[in-house]
Amino acid sequence: MKTQINGITIAYSDRGTGLPIVFLHAFPLNRTMWAQQEEALSLQFRVITIDLRGHGESDAPLWGYTLEQSADDVNALLDHLAIQQALFVGLSMGGYILFAFYRKYAARVKGLILADTRAQADTAEGKDGRFQIAQTAYKKGPSAIADIMMPKLLSPATIQTRTALVQQVRAMIEGNQISGIAGDLMAMAERLDSIPFLSQITCPTQIIVGELDQATPPSDAKLMADQIPNARLVIISNAAHLTNLEQPEAFNQIVAAFASDLAKKKHS
Ligand code: MLT
Numbered sequence: 001m002k003t004q005i006n007g008i009t010i011a012y013s014d015r016g017t018g019l020p021i022v023f024l025h026a027f028p029l030n031r032t033m034w035a036q037q038e039e040a041l042s043l044q045f046r047v048i049t050i051d052l053r054g055h056g057e058s059d060a061p062l063w064g065y066t067l068e069q070s071a072d073d074v075n076a077l078l079d080h081l082a083i084q085q086a087l088f089v090g091l092s093m094g095g096y097i098l099f100a101f102y103r104k105y106a107a108r109v110k111g112l113i114l115a116d117t118r119a120q121a122d123t124a125e126g127k128d129g130r131f132q133i134a135q136t137a138y139k140k141g142p143s144a145i146a147d148i149m150m151p152k153l154l155s156p157a158t159i160q161t162r163t164a165l166v167q168q169v170r171a172m173i174e175g176n177q178i179s180g181i182a183g184d185l186m187a188m189a190e191r192l193d194s195i196p197f198l199s200q201i202t203c204p205t206q207i208i209v210g211e212l213d214q215a216t217p218p219s220d221a222k223l224m225a226d227q228i229p230n231a232r233l234v235i236i237s238n239a240a241h242l243t244n245l246e247q248p249e250a251f252n253q254i255v256a257a258f259a260s261d262l263a264k265k266k267h268s
Helices: 031-041 067-080 093-108 124-140 142-153 156-161 163-174 178-189 195-200 218-227 248-264
Strands: 002-005 008-015 020-024 046-050 086-091 109-115 205-210 232-236
Touching (some): 020 031, 020 067, 020 093, 031 163, 093 195, 109 248, 124 142, 142 163, 218 232
Parallel strands (some): 020 046, 205 232
């Protein structure tokens, strides 16, 4: 499905009924990374997946990329779908957007699942790295970005043995436009440090991380779990950064258990 939001076309899927769960994807992927979550969880819940601006079937304008802008897009989509409150699941960049979303729209957040993400801002070196990746995208195109990203996203064992999954992730990356890739890199480089903000998160929060995640390692997840009041943490074995794709059953079980608990809680 598609709708006009904040001057651009945003694509999304909306399947199932019950507690709404909104999934925000990683960089530089799209909403199809959640296909197995949508399939399993929409039997019990209302699952909404979004192509964030710059990705998939959504527009990739030349400028207008900040994490706050993406948070505004999500907020406008919720208005469009007449959803007051939801459980939000953000993986990596999706998690960065959730910090921006919670800052502005906390009343809409019934619960948070922060997967393979981190609260720290980029270091000076990290920002420089993003600029170099944007230059590579500009000069060599999205397939060069896929070459850089694959070892950060999937574990060595997955890369060696799970050809179909590797192809699926590569195709998602190669489907991006340069404007979307560069826009995201700039947005992530400019993001705020969310560490001081963690203690103000008062909704139920679940943190998930792959034991082999090097992009946002378990130490980053533990930091969030220590500082967000009452947050729960699960470390998924045999998974790197894209835990939902490498270990979908384990990931789905955690989301389903958390969402079922949340659905029992009164409207807050
Ligand atoms: C992601 O998976 O969204 C990215 O690895 C996040 C990042 O580059 O910081």
